[in-house]
Amino acid sequence: MIYRKAKFVDIEAIYKLVNHYAEEGLMLARSRNALYESLRDMIVAVDENAEVIGVGGLHVTWENMGEIRSLAVDTAHSKKGIGREIVRELIAEGKELGINQVFTLTYQDKFFEKCGFRVISKNELPHKIWKECIDCPKFPDCNEIAMLYNE
């Protein structure tokens, strides 16, 4: 398995992976436009056939703070540690920039706990992050769990 920065050639595979789960209501749908704009945020997991089987992004949101977004692992490869490795690499990449607080809004609290995150109140997050929520079909009745990793 190779973990590397996403490239243009990965966009269609990322689009399919993320929107497959979005259709099931597990994560936010992403347009191709949104994926192009966040291309530099993303890391992909690529298997021995050069297929993208996992993705995740770290989006800079505020001073020393980043958000894990669009984390998805192909169901055929789940529970093999791929999701955790993507999160680990995103945290390490963020650390290089000085990011020491990484949060996520998720339904996968058990998975993120295993990655070292803890549940926090949404009120602890900067107001700025709700900008994106306004465009979500679930707004304002969202029951995603806010979780934070800090060192």
Ligand SMILES: CC(C)(COP(=O)(O)OP(=O)(O)OC[C@H]1O[C@@H](n2cnc3c(N)ncnc32)[C@H](O)[C@@H]1OP(=O)(O)O)[C@@H](O)C(=O)NCCC(=O)NCCS
């Ligand atoms: C959540 C997701 C990214 C996890 O990826 P994964 O590669 O299967 O997870 P890993 O194998 O790295 O799991 C790491 C640990 O978390 C556990 N875990 C993973 N998913 C879990 C779940 N849904 N419930 C409970 N534990 C879970 C694993 O068993 C493993 O535990 P262990 O250390 O005791 O072995 C993947 O299931 C997925 O893409 N889900 C759909 C999209 C989604 O909800 N994304 C999150 C949006 S924020």
